[in-house]
Amino acid sequence: MSVYISPNLTKKKTDYKPSDKITIYLNYYFQGKKLRIPSEVTVLFKDWDKNWKQGRKSDPILKTDQNHVSKNILLKQKLSEVNQIIDRIKLNSQIPVIELVKNNLKNFKKEEVKKTFENLDLIFLLNEYCDYIENEITLRKGYKKSIFTSIKRINEFTQYYNKTLNYNVLVSNIDEEYQKSFLKFYSDKGDQPSTIRKRLKSLVSFVNWCSKQGYTNHKISVIPFNHNFEKEVVYLTREEVLQLYQFEEFNFLNKNHKKHTNEFFYDELKNGKTNTYTNLEVYRDILVFGCGVGCRFGDLISLRLDNYQFSEDRSKGYFVFRMEKSRTGKQVKVPINRLTFEIWKKYSKNKKRTDYIFPRSSSGNLPTNQKMNKQIKEIGKIVGLNRLVSKPKFNVEGKIINESDTRVPIHSVLSSHIMRRTFIREGIENKIPTHVMMSMSGHSTERVYHQYFSTTSSELDEEGRKLFSLKLNQKKDKKFNNQDSLENRLLELKSLFEKGLIPEEIYLNKVSRLV
Numbered sequence: 001m002s003v004y005i006s007p008n009l010t011k012k013k014t015d016y017k018p019s020d021k022i023t024i025y026l027n028y029y030f031q032g033k034k035l036r037i038p039s040e041v042t043v044l045f046k047d048w049d050k051n052w053k054q055g056r057k058s059d060p061i062l063k064t065d066q067n068h069v070s071k072n073i074l075l076k077q078k079l080s081e082v083n084q085i086i087d088r089i090k091l092n093s094q095i096p097v098i099e100l101v102k103n104n105l106k107n108f109k110k111e112e113v114k115k116t117f118e119n120l121d122l123i124f125l126l127n128e129y130c131d132y133i134e135n136e137i138t139l140r141k142g143y144k145k146s147i148f149t150s151i152k153r154i155n156e157f158t159q160y161y162n163k164t165l166n167y168n169v170l171v172s173n174i175d176e177e178y179q180k181s182f183l184k185f186y187s188d189k190g191d192q193p194s195t196i197r198k199r200l201k202s203l204v205s206f207v208n209w210c211s212k213q214g215y216t217n218h219k220i221s222v223i224p225f226n227h228n229f230e231k232e233v234v235y236l237t238r239e240e241v242l243q244l245y246q247f248e249e250f251n252f253l254n255k256n257h258k259k260h261t262n263e264f265f266y267d268e269l270k271n272g273k274t275n276t277y278t279n280l281e282v283y284r285d286i287l288v289f290g291c292g293v294g295c296r297f298g299d300l301i302s303l304r305l306d307n308y309q310f311s312e313d314r315s316k317g318y319f320v321f322r323m324e325k326s327r328t329g330k331q332v333k334v335p336i337n338r339l340t341f342e343i344w345k346k347y348s349k350n351k352k353r354t355d356y357i358f359p360r361s362s363s364g365n366l367p368t369n370q371k372m373n374k375q376i377k378e379i380g381k382i383v384g385l386n387r388l389v390s391k392p393k394f395n396v397e398g399k400i401i402n403e404s405d406t407r408v409p410i411h412s413v414l415s416s417h418i419m420r421r422t423f424i425r426e427g428i429e430n431k432i433p434t435h436v437m438m439s440m441s442g443h444s445t446e447r448v449y450h451q452y453f454s455t456t457s458s459e460l461d462e463e464g465r466k467l468f469s470l471k472l473n474q475k476k477d478k479k480f481n482n483q484d485s486l487e488n489r490l491l492e493l494k495s496l497f498e499k500g501l502i503p504e505e506i507y508l509n510k511v512s513r514l515v
Contacts, residue, residue: 004026005026006024007025016045021042035098046062060072086101088104126158157181196227197222226397229392234410236385238426240387241422244288245284250382251278263361264279265362265367270351275349283375288343291418304353304356317336332442376415423440
């Protein structure tokens with residue numbers, strides 16, 4: 001039982017001229033019988049790929065046909081239609097015999113596909129879009145992965161929407177109602193408004209792609225709804241980073257490491273020997289290292305020994321690398337600190353400068369972000385990172401979902417992205433200028449940079465108490481102004497004396513006169 005696309009040849013292939021027109025059919029085979037289904041697509045004999053089934057190409061009509069894109073899409077659309085009918089027959093616990101498929105083709109509920117791209121099935125075009133993204137060499141791997149996730153969710157919702165409306169949605173059917181239904185569908189599943197909006201932006205990009213390809217003149221924009229809600233940005237304190245760094249119980253060289261893990265990473269050295277580390281040891285070191293460098297996990301795990309570079313006078317060291325997610329291949333330079341240097345030194349002994357800093361697993365793979373996120377939660381629990389933090393979830397109305405703002409131990413919410421937030425918070429605590437921090441973190445705009453930190457309680461306490469420092473019931477009259485002026489003059493004299501700008505004798509004399 002199968003469906004094939006093939007030309008309707010009425011004579012031997014050798015008798016056809018390159019300019020001869022042939023009609024393309026779909027042939028359904030079942031129990032020795034064949035159903036011929038016309039596709040209404042015609043093509044010159046020279047433009048039909050005779051070996052397309054054996055090759056890797058997914059399109060039977062060659063690019064030498066001026067309308068090869070539209071014709072290939074229409075063929076795949078027809079193939080999809082026939083397969084849907086076969087699947088529906090099976091779902092009804094029936095056998096898809098030739099006669100039954102033929103009758104269902106005649107009575108198929110969906111509108112007959114017109115020769116306009118706007119009437120092509122939405123799910124079908126979503127699959128075409130994924131093929132385009134997969135083969136687009138200008139897009140980053142991580143960006144492609146993000147798009148595929150969004151398209152998967154759009155596909156999931158569209159199938160649900162099709163069943164609800166009892167017809168197949170077209171590109172031209174994507175309107176405000178579709179988006180509102182999409183929003184409600186995933187809100188009910190507990191997805192965050194910011195995530196839903198990201199997927200709707202991918203939907204807009206998809207429709208724009210359809211327009212560029214000539215499939216539609218339809219245009220959409222994301223419907224407005226609340227998606228940005230104020231949250232506390234979770235980060236590790238300096239004390240917590242040191243607590244992680246100084247914990248050695250699950251290190252391979254510690255005899256107690258088997259209490260925590262039996263998984264290992266290995267470093268092949270220049271001298272033929274191998275260094276062994278536990279998985280928890282490596283993930284811990286990656287976490288601490290990342291807090292000191294501030295890059296994303298993908299950039300960090302790709303660092304090689306040679307990314308550690310000296311200044312011209314060799315008095316300072318820097319980690320220099322190009323950001324994976326930067327469209328311009330932006331280069332970032334971060335000064336090395338005590339923690340990052342010690343970790344680099346630990347993993348760099350007897351290795352080539354082209355080797356990765358961090359070792360590989362027993363299967364020869366570098367650490368993955370998925371495993372990193374899982375393991376550092378366990379690491380945080382073992383080490384005792386129990387500071388309570390809040391990570392609330394909101395619905396589109398801005399209300400907290402199921403008391404999700406209840407505080408939890410920080411180890412339970414650790415992920416690789418906390419490295420970047422910790423790095424930026426450490427910079428703020430040390431009053432490093434914004435433009436310098438953005439240079440080291442690789443941010444191009446302050447709008448995105450500001451999403452990596454929030455105002456802390458200590459900042460509120462320290463700075464907020466400066467407001468209205470006078471008692472509110474105390475009138476600031478002439479007498480009070482004179483007192484305020486006297487205090488300022490005394491402070492000014494004290495500052496000049498402490499800096500050595502006036503001698504002690506003059507300082508004491510002026511103070512006595514003022515007092």
